[in-house]
Structures are given as C-alpha cells and as structure tokens.
Amino acid sequence: MRISKEQAAAMLLAMDDILILAHENPDGDAVGSACALCRALRSIGKNAWIHLESISRTDAFMAEGLTASDDFAPRHLVAVDTADAKILGVGGTDYDKQCKIELNIDHHISNAFFAENTCLDTDAAAAAEAVFDVLKLMKIPLTRDIAECLYVGIATDTGCFRFANTTAKTLRTAADLADAGIDLANINRLQFETKSKEYAAFEKMAIASMRTYFDGKCAMIVATNEMFTQSGVTDGETQVLSSVPRQIEGVYVGITMKEKKKGLFRISVRTNEPADASAIAQHLGGGGHKMAAGCSFEGSQEDAVRTILRYTEEELKKIGLL
Numbered sequence: 295m296r297i298s299k300e301q302a303a304a305m306l307l308a309m310d311d312i313l314i315l316a317h318e319n320p321d322g323d324a325v326g327s328a329c330a331l332c333r334a335l336r337s338i339g340k341n342a343w344i345h346l347e348s349i350s351r352t353d354a355f356m357a358e359g360l361t362a363s364d365d366f367a368p369r370h371l372v373a374v375d376t377a378d379a380k381i382l383g384v385g386g387t388d389y390d391k392q393c394k395i396e397l398n399i400d401h402h403i404s405n406a407f408f409a410e411n412t413c414l415d416t417d418a419a420a421a422a423e424a425v426f427d428v429l430k431l432m433k434i435p436l437t438r439d440i441a442e443c444l445y446v447g448i449a450t451d452t453g454c455f456r457f458a459n460t461t462a463k464t465l466r467t468a469a470d471l472a473d474a475g476i477d478l479a480n481i482n483r484l485q486f487e488t489k490s491k492e493y494a495a496f497e498k499m500a501i502a503s504m505r506t507y508f509d510g511k512c513a514m515i516v517a518t519n520e521m522f523t524q525s526g527v528t529d530g531e532t533q534v535l536s537s538v539p540r541q542i543e544g545v546y547v548g549i550t551m552k553e554k555k556k557g558l559f560r561i562s563v564r565t566n567e568p569a570d571a572s573a574i575a576q577h578l579g580g581g582g583h584k585m586a587a588g589c590s591f592e593g594s595q596e597d598a599v600r601t602i603l604r605y606t607e608e609e610l611k612k613i614g615l616l
C-alpha cells in the first residue's frame with residue numbers, strides 16, 4: 295500500500311525494536327537515510343538499529359554505534375532508499391524472511407512497492423529528503439548528528455546540488471540542515487573531495503580503459519577485477535567513478551561497468567537529457583532514475599559490453615540521436 299508521510303510518521307511513532315535496512319552496496323543516501331532515521335528514533339527513546347551490507351570509509355562516521363548485533367531480534371523492519379526487494383541489503387542474514395518490511399521510505403520512480411507500506415516521494419532528490427519530512431512530522435528535533443546524516447544523503451544524490459533532481463525544496467531542506475550547525479565545508483571535503491591512495495591508483499587504470507561509441511554519444515569505463523585487486527580499493531569508494539564518462543562533452547550515455555567478481559558486472563548508467571538511464575537499465579532487470587540507473591550482468595566482459603551497447607543504441611535511436 296502506498297502511504298503518506300503523515301501515515302509513515304504515525305507508523306514509526308507506534309513502533310519499537312526497529313531494524314532499518316537499505317539497498318545493497320549502500321551509497322551516501324542509503325547510509326545517511328538509515329542512520330538519520332535510527333538516530334532520530336533513538337532520540338525519542340526507541341530501540342533502533344541498522345543493518346547495512348557495507349559502509350564506505352567516508353560514510354562510517356554516520357553509522358558509529360548503530361549497527362545491530364547478530365542477536366538483535368527486531369519486531370519491526372523498515373527500509374529506506376530501496377526500490378526493490380531483490381536489492382535489499384540483507385546479505386548474511388534472514389531479516390527479510392523473519393518478518394516483512396513494514397515500511398519503506400523511498401524516492402525511486404522504479405519503486406516496486408515490495409514493502410507492506412511504501413512512503414514514496416519521487417520529487418525528493420534523495421531518500422534523505424523524504425526522511426527529513428517524516429522526522430519533521432514526527433516533531434523530532436533536528437540535532438546536529440541527525441542533520442549530518444541527512445545532509446550526506448541529499449548531497450550524495452544531488453552530486454552536491456548540481457544534478458537536475460535538485461529542487462528549491464531540496465535547497466530549503468539543506469538550509470534547515472545547515473541551521474542545525476553542521477560543518478558543511480568539512481563534510482563536503484571529506485565526502486566529495488578526498489580520495490584514498492588506493493582509489494587514486496584504481497581511478498588511473500579505470501579511466502585509461504574509457505572508450506567512446508556512437509560518434510562520442512556514449513562513453514564507457516570497464517573496471518576489471520584485476521584493477522580492484524591491483525589497487526586494493528574498496529568497492530564503496532568506487533561509486534564516484536560512475537559520473538566520469540558522462541562528464542565528457544557530447545556524451546549522452548555514460549556507462550561504468552565494474553567487475554565485482556570474475557564474470558559478474560555491476561553496470562552504472564548516467565545520462566544527459568534527453569537520454570533515459572532507467573530505460574537502458576531496465577532491459578537488464580535493473581532500474582533507477584532518468585539520469586542515473588543501474589543493473590547487473592553475468593557473463594563475459596565482451597558480452598557485457600556488447601549487450602549494454604545494444605540497449606544504449608536503442609535508446610539513442612528512440613530519442614532521435616542516432
């Protein structure tokens with residue numbers, strides 16, 4: 295069932311012993327939304343914890359002290375920033391089988407309504423923006439630590455307020471977060487301007503692999519398993535790479551393929567108007583937003599490249615660019 299933010303707020307106020315989940319390979323919005331919600335629930339006396347599959351080095355500060363131990367038996371499961379049950383980050387647990395996801399707060403247009411109740415705001419630039427609204431309805435005071443988590447979520451999904459999903463409301467929300475006393479410059483520097491040495495080595499190899507197709511309308515990076523091994527980079531840190539192919543002048547479809555393990559590719563699609571990233575990813579069972587989507591592919595690198603190029607070609611033809 296699709297529910298309003300008011301209903302989501304009422305549901306959360308009635309819950310206790312809550313576990314918060316997010317999508318696998320969680321980005322700043324998934325981690326930020328989960329941690330903000332967890333901290334907010336704790337601030338009104340609830341027993342709340344998070345379970346995230348992995349947390350990147352830069353996101354770790356948000357999750358400090360929030361990760362559930364294995365013996366925590368939640369009475370209520372809540373998800374954030376998760377469009378589909380099959381990408382829910384429950385690796386190594388059976389949380390999703392123990393009890394159903396009672397509430398999902400999300401902003402993906404591709405949301406499959408897998409939870410019992412879905413609070414979906416597709417105008418929200420980030421799940422964190424929707425979480426902010428729900429917390430406000432719950433009348434939970436915006437402390438600095440909650441605001442930091444929400445800010446990371448919103449800044450991540452808007453590319454620091456540069457992407458087309460940034461609305462006046464997004465900026466007003468960010469202003470309220472700034473009012474809570476967060477150190478904007480420092481968070482931005484740590485989150486978006488700092489690279490580990492491992493990532494720098496990885497990025498050099500990955501960018502060297504970039505090729506263009508269809509008269510420069512598509513650019514693709516293939517980051518192989520060897521590049522991960524050689525550089526020692528963690529997967530979470532490589533998320534920023536996805537925006538690189540699209541940055542090239544004339545590119546409408548930017549693709550970043552990462553070989554998670556031999557023969558398994560995670561594909562990020564980033565587009566410029568009017569190309570639709572979600573339409574491309576959907577062919578491979580993925581989804582996301584118009585400008586940013588993802589999917590997976592199992593098989594050889596050649597097949598992965600050939601397949602994604604076929605759907606890219608289809609999209610470029612559909613919008614009259616080929």
Ligand SMILES: [Mn+2]
Nearest residue numbers: 323375420421
């Ligand atoms: Mn998000």
